[in-house]
Amino acid sequence: MGVFHDLSGSCKKMPAKLASDGKVEYQIALDEHSFALNDCIGKTLKITFPGAIHCIACGKKTKKSFSQGHCFRCMKVLPQCDQCIMSPERCHYFAGTCRDAEWGERNCMTDHIVYLANTTAAKVGITRASQIPTRWIDQGAEQALPIMRVATRQQAGFVEDALREHIADKTNWRNMLKNKAEPLDLEALRDQLFEKCVSELAELEDRFGADCLERLSNSTVVTLDFPVAEYPKKITSFNLDKIPEAEGVLQGVKGQYLIFDTGVINLRKYTGYNLNIQVLA
Template structure:
């Protein structure tokens, strides 16, 4: 069985375990069905920008050509730093885009892995954002009417919680079992000043996330197509946006957005 085309980050469906689908060309590969099988991924040297589609020698910011990296709204700095969003002031690279992405409800959340992480995402990206980060569980902390306010809450809480995921520990499934997100939410809410505490969410439900992994790596050896145009091995699992192979090897699919691949299931 062979698939060819440009890939994008895996689409996910919340289930037990989570279901993964890899977009490639005009198709989607149900990746859970390949766990336990040997697969080969081969890059032919072609990379297409995920925004404009043109060929690019180098991929910037997980899939953009340099021009789109500089100008596309989905590549702007406020995507990574929501507190910098100025769409509520009528300022954006593209206000039409911002109305659909910045000027809508956002959630500030707490996610558990080896530590408790604070993050921000659009309401349409729950639980996708949690899954992409490889969180073991997550809870909504606050709901805001735009991206900027959510970013301000996140910045305030960075003094108390990490805003980064330790991807190596995530892939080794190092989870702090003592974390109680409901309690952490109460602590975090109490830390907020009154003008921000008004946005605390009434939804106290905790979402537990189970990943389709047969074996986690004892150490993590990261693969990429610049160093190895052909990657082959037995697929042992998927977590976050990573494929986990035998011999402790992992491949970050999102990092390779726009890469043209040939994928073969060899057994």
């Protein structure tokens, strides 16, 4: 059996971009090496984990990965691992207790987008404006619609908090991997949510200023086409911490998941893991 690609190194989140025709194009990245993944659909991939994990921030060896690739110490002290990253409404920058104020200014005190996405069901989410469409790709969204622009991550969190009283804010990853999403009318859903949350949004405008919430009424729905040849009927997940090898015919890539005929693996979960990845004929 021939080998098309054979890479070893520290695993990174799969780089991806949205082409002009709506197709999502992926790469596998280990250290500074990478290869195009879409062309590997239908080929056998073998992933091996020899056992070493290094923190993506400080580089030190760690027995366990925290917060997508960090050692325990970095998880406890770095701003990108703070509780407010998962719960933006709990931002404490203005209390003067941000773990790194300069990092907060670059990443949190900047324009954020509130959006609707279709990941086989409608959901609301937020992301930095600079992370569109990367955030939608990582979530496996087949449709996405920006609905509001705000000045800070905390404000985006408050808007999301109001909207999620009426819509989910989580992706059912199993459903996302098992099915292609049925198209939804996200523009109509946006209008319904704004109508239901009139008082909550007005309170935020009173608090932060009348122009703090920019409604993106002219935005259009973005459609994403993931490279999936066949969806699995049953979801079985590989766990490299328990069995340090995953192998199968690559049937597709969606979100940060590789879909094999033998199971699925969330490659982002293994950020910082030293892996060997082979693509076989």
